[in-house]
Amino acid sequence: MYLLRQGLALRGHDEENSNLIQLLKLRSGDSEYLNEWLKNKKYFSHDIINEICKEIYLVIIRDIVTEVSSRKWFSLIRDETCDESTVEKLCITIRSVDSNYNVFEDVVGLYATSTQNASTIVEAIYDVLVRCGLDMINCRGQSYDGASNMSGIYNGVSSIILNQYSKAIYVHCVAHCLDLAVHDLTDQCASVGYCLLYMKDIIDFIRRSPKRRAILKNIVNQISLSYANLTALCPTRWTMRTSSYDSLLKVMSKDTNTLMRRLDIQEALYTISEEKGGPGIKANGLYEQMKKFDFFLGLKLGHLIFTDAEKLSRVLRSTDCCLQDVFCAAQATIHRFEPIQGDNGLELFYDQVIKESDG
Template structure:
């Protein structure tokens, strides 16, 4: 070894008056640093050198801790609360560990013997935070070098707090599309300035530049898509290439809503359907009556009643179809439910839906709704696929409109009319009738020709 200091290697050290100074100089010498490096390479743990039992115990503790980590990962992956409504030993996490102890005696002994088993709530939260940050870090690493779009929506949680859901859609080098949820972030207000601030903070936190953003996707609310101060406008002022696209799923929902509200028959049908599902699903007593009758008159495995969603129009055909498949059961249920009802208001509601289900208009509206809204539901499901691009969405919209237009002809209506008439024979529904003739107001009368009225039931429902 070069630069050897013989007084520390071979000769005796005698200059004790300057010992402190000499020791400091020697500590910074190349000879001393090289000696330390050679000694510290591949040095085992002191505990392992002193005892092989300590090494085995450390390996065992590490293995048990991995089981704890995997248990937390499983609960988080399945969306199960770690503690749930219970506390202490009654929590989901502790009960899962007890279940795993049935097949792993070592884990049982470890949890029983040790006090620091990393199962305390604070440790659970810390582990979850570390895992979440690791996931977001991996997402940020992948998105950082690729083009991406921002998808965000605001909603109010059950805790009455405003929160912003943020997703990032990006394309990798193999042109594969990815959609990653970044998280839920609480908002102090739903104003556009606050939302922009949160979005910019999230991008800064993930070390992602807005210059790579090429798209924005929000709903049509004024704070999100406003032309003057909306979120989309403010981000476009920073990065002009981040184009705003109104969410296709939201646009489809609005289109279905506007189209149906312009048709009185369909509007009344959906209102009655909502009342029917509320009377069954919101009352345990009537639900029991319905299920009892259903087991007696319908085959096993037939679907039950689906709740009618008041806002998501593309899922309404599921509710309408469940009504049609349980039509006779519901009609029989209303009579038994009225006998069991106590107040007059509930009896009036039951009598109202019973009368509506006996009319041909409601039965006709259910069949029409299942057919027409069924295409909208298929369109909505296709839009939710990750691989769909904006161009694919437009093509799917054109195909849906073309399909609906193809149904607006005499042959398609006659086929549907025959199906409805054949289904009507199995339920208690009245014959189709013409509405009462209404004379045109005098101010609208022109010429001397007599007024014309539709004289055919088929023509009336065809219109």
């Protein structure tokens, strides 16, 4: 149970050093039953272990289904993900509410499909619900991303289900909507888009080399500042990039209000640029980009946008979030952006960026 719960491999390079055997040996000192089991070496074949894991899964699913059935009404949440073998699978989640209005979201499994067209996905969803003993008549909602095969008004999954079960109202995933909005914003704002392009290159360039990380760490230590690793940009969630901005744009000295971390990275790139070969040439190019005002402006503006967008995204993705919470969180985010929406606010922000850039 522990290995399955933590998502750890049961086996290793050989049976004796596998996670399962080593964990059983560790616990056998407290349990005579486990000690005898290890000595007898019964029920350790791969097929039997896999069957035990499957039975554990089925017991958990039965408990989940029993609880969902007792609440009667439920909604569907569907997304897709790729496993380590790059096989795309459907992730199906059941959202339900008990009599005390406590919200529950339970993943009932990952299911591989031959294609990603709407009819195949609908069949997979119905098959899962039938296996779980849940009646679609009790479905009161469905939430997916905005892909055409999911949200298409004629032949999408949402429309097919809605035509058959009129009370299963479709709601476009609000977190996905926010992600799309932020993505479109960065496309429209040249400064932020320009900065993001080079941010990824700078962070990846330093993170991928122990030698370059050591150079950056040495520079930070020379000026007696605390070292923190650069954080890679999240490749899929646009609203989860604040930590990457923080790792580049971090006020290390509150007294002088200087952006020491950015200068540290520039110094590291300058040091690397003195090397011969491809890395030196690339470091020099990235160093020149970091010196530009447009990069710093995009860094500051992007940090402002992504910080509030991430706060909103965390609210939207919380399990107990309701529609009223969505509206309140969205209004709060809009309110935080209001000071810089007008000409005066934007001018003050721009002047502050110029001041910090000169510093």
